[in-house]
Amino acid sequence: MVNNFIVYLFISRHISYTRLIWGCLQVQLGVICSISIWTFSEAKLQATQAHQTWKSLSGFTEGATKVNPAPTPILMAAPENFNPDLQIPPVIPKPPQNSSPPTTSTKPKTPDAVLESIDTDYRYDTDNFGQTNFFFEPTAQFRLRNGNKIFFKTGFNFFEQPGVESITNFPLQVGWQGKIGKATLQTAAGVDIFNRLPTAINLNAKVEVPIVPPRVSSSGHLLSAVVLSGNLEQGAYKSNARTLENQITAWRFGPDLYWQIDRKTSLFSSLRLGSYNDGNFEVQSFNRLERKFGQFSLAANLFTWSFDRNLERTSGYFSPQDFLVYNAEVGWEGDIVNFLRCRFAANLGQQRLNGKFDNANTYQTRCTVKFSPDVEADFGYTFSNVRNQETGGSTYGGNSLAGQLRVKF
DSSP states (O other), X not given: OHHHHHHHHHHGGGGXXXXXXXXXXXXXXXXXXXXXXXXXXXXXXXXXXXXXXXXXXXXXXXXXXXXXXXXXXXXXOGGGGGSGGGOOOOOOOOOOOOOOOOOOOOOOOOXXXXXXXXXXXXXXXXXXXXXXXXXXXXXXXXXXXXXXXXXXXXXXXXXEETTEEEEEEEEEEEXXXXXXXXXXXXXXXXXXXXXXXXXXXEEEEEEEEEEEEEEEOTTSOEEEEEEEEEEEEEEEOXXXXXXXXXXXXEEXXXXXXXXXXXXXXXXXXXXXXXXETTSOEEEEEEEEEEEEETTEEEEEXXXXXXXXXXXXXXXXXXXXXXXXXXXXXXXXXXXXXXXXXXXXXXXXXXXXXXXXXXXXXXXXXXXXXXXXTXXXXXXXXXXXOOOSSXXXXXXXXXXXXXXXXXXXX
């Protein structure tokens, strides 16, 4: 019911494309529909109360933001890294519990794979230059008997831009997560099916290693940790319709460092090198230092991005040779009522594009609604004037509605 409402809310603006979307769904999404039906039927047969998901960790620390533990492709506009949801803290071990002697169990044998959850991500991006990107991607997570996890992701994406025929995309991806010694390995591979473009292959991988093992208090608060991860991603660059029409793909790789300095202070640092099939090369870095004060938080963000060549006019994607954004952020997060938790944040700073400075402001709201112990949803809105395209002397403004529906079994 919630998913149907979300789809209606975001696609109703583009009702003129209904016949196109329906036709593509009938022809190209038979496999997707089959997977979805099988997934929901298996949920009824093998439902469990497990809580870990590919797209959402369990509570990190008191008042901390939700994060994505699986390899999350960053082929979207990089200035959105100012969203604290994109931080990647380590998986926190549970506090020690009193052990009890083993007991003889008469329960039936554990199945080879059990459906744990279905997470549905959605995002609707628009700007004042007529560009629209819409993403709707459900992911089913299964836990194997040995504790590893597998994931199946599908969905529907839509890209619209002035002067370009709209493009629809149907992603299909399979992922795996497991541990090798102290390292956590996550991999995924799949295909992107387009309504009028050739099918594109995508893959991503991530290895996460604790340099300083997480130290957790008896109440479950993270006290200290240092985690280093390596990331590799390849796929279609889903920046906008023109970039997809030009069939731009990219390889991106680089490390992430997360340091929990103390219970209330953390540092996140990320470096990405990118190689594009049009011959372009990028260097991208992001750093965030955050300090919590009860329900309030203060943070400093620094983002840099540079390309060998500016190919926006030919390839379609924002490729500045000199782009810098720095700002300060103040935020508040807390419970509005017992089933509703919200976070509000404002970033104020400066952005430099090709040597020229301008204000850089971002305003964010995100709320989590808990419908039941097993069903909850995130709803968020962001407005930002941080550029993700060349606009000349015109002011840029981007709006984003995003969230996630999580169902546990």
